[in-house]
Amino acid sequence: MNAPAYFYPQPGRYISSGDSSPAAARFNVQAASAEAERLASAAGVSAVLASSVTASAGGCSEEQPVLPAVIEYREVLHPQGYVLEWNADGLRLAASTVQGLHYALITVQQMMDGQQGQWAHCVIEDEPAFPVRGVMLDIGRNKIPKMETLFAFIDRLSALKINHLQLYMEGYSFEYPQYAALFPEATPLTAAEYRELDAYAASRFIDLVPSQNCLGHMWPWLSKPEFRELAEHPDGMPTPFPFKMPPTTLNPVDARSSALAEELFGELLPNFSSGYVNLNMDEPFGLGTGASKPRADEIGVGGLYMEYAEQMFAIARRHGKKPLMWGDVLTHHPELVKQLPADVTVLHWNYDAPIPYEPHCKMLHEHAVRYYVCPGTSSWSSLSGRTDNMLANIADAAKNGKAYGAAGLVVADWGDAGHWQVPSVSYPGYAYAAAVSWQTEANLERMEPLEHHVSHRMLQDRSGKGGGLLLKLGRYYHLERCTIENNTYTSFLLNHGLSSLEQLEQDTAMLPRIAKLLGGVGTPFQLDYRYEELASWVRACQEEVLGLDLAGADADTVTDELLNTLRLIHHGARLHRYIHMQHSIDPQAEMLELGELQSELQTIGKEFERLWLARNREGGLASSTAAFRKLLQQYEERQRELHPHNGIML
Missing domain, CATH: 3.30.379 (Chitobiase; domain 2)
Structure with missing residues (x-):
């Protein structure tokens, strides 16, 4: 040198x-x-x-x-x-x-x-280890960014040498004019906006790939009376629990299902220059157990799935696109792998680190199937991420994808449970996935460059501490000492709402069985929540956020987003403590605690809405904050039980 x-x-x-x-x-x-x-x-x-x-x-x-x-x-x-x-x-x-x-x-x-x-x-x-290095951002669950937010997002990905982007859609995320009246609250992306995004991404060598579900995850459509009869289970899918799952899966043998898919893709796909389309086709819960059961009895559930998939492949080809599809059904029906056409790319996903990538990477490689590995940012259903799960999950995907010939690595950033995570929570996941998909072996264990890049280039933090702080924020779940899958207990509790300790224990006991029903492992539920440690951790992190020296155009917004995230985590911790001490405190002390909880959550909710609207369209906000409103109502109802004439107003 x-x-x-x-x-x-x-x-x-x-x-x-x-x-x-x-x-x-x-x-x-x-x-x-x-x-x-x-x-x-x-x-x-x-x-x-x-x-x-x-x-x-x-x-x-x-x-x-x-x-x-x-x-x-x-x-x-x-x-x-x-x-x-x-x-x-x-x-x-x-x-x-x-x-x-x-x-x-x-x-x-x-x-x-x-x-x-x-x-x-x-x-x-x-040169890159993976030809395709991508990010999939969920805009189908609640949060549809404004155009300026998406332009900045594309710039950020370009600086990471990302060359593939999907904006995942379910529901009315894209404006289909003939159905606008069915979704009056929606604020979707238009055809003209997608064409503008497509050109902007292409100028930065990013392939903007259209993504629209067409089998599972169709609840927003099937909830409408006009489409109800297209569902596999129009009245909801029976479960072993005292509730039904809402209708989420199209009936694949009803010709109107494929006709709807063809109509949606027919309007969406001409706005993209990409040679690919993600048909999704994942998690078709209840497939072959409802309206399509007679056909499933004839050819099997796997055969039923592939029969419908072939119709979707044909739609893609008519638009000059090669199909992408999630691989979860293939893991349950490996016999289908041999039937996959050569132009199909399988998106092999798994978001919990203990579940290994190797078996299915090896199987797809042995059958010469083109595939991408698709780990996750671990940001959704977590408030501030699950750092160590994210790092292990992405590393496992990269190592085995590289070893078994994956053509790409695409990190998924979903919006489950209200899409409460703020953008910066996902920065470490984007950066780490970009690093290991560009140079796998060199970047697997290098945390210092990761922190440096997130601090100086993504956060524009002159203190240099922001990257490390984001990784730290994603470790609060260790203070829960909880076995809940693909989630944090605090996030679950805020969505679950106020209940008696007995009811909460009954509901959490069901979580492993529900997880298994939805394709998870079904790990027995355990919890050792350390409230005092978590409260102290929140206070320390708040000081660290205020100590950052952010210089980007959105510096104030990033700071406020992180502070409100910490408020939300602390509120979940207080809710946990309240539920566990509810029967051991006198009514006056309980009233005081409820009043503080109510005031704190009102502040969080107002700030959440302000910050949401700074980056995102309004459609979806009401759905995202529904759990807040439910919890506020429960606080008020409990106070009235304790003091019927207190006149508390929300």
């Missing part, structure tokens, strides 16, 4: 071509120049752009000349790879495509951000 030197790129005199051969014409020097100009003027680079500058080296000031960056076409390089060489002669970038140059320039920007333009001489030869 040579002595430090300086590099000061300058727009307008930044590019020269290092190859004039006929083959280099495919590189498109004009496009390469435009890409370099765009990234050179991006945030973090523009601060050091100048025709000449005065720099201090070794205590002496001297005029530093602007050195050119030479771009070289090199056909043998990976389509997404590059070579970066920095020495006394200047900067040389080699790539075989403009996309490869794009990633080279992102590395240039990161090095300049980290070293303020002063680099040691170096040579970097780089």
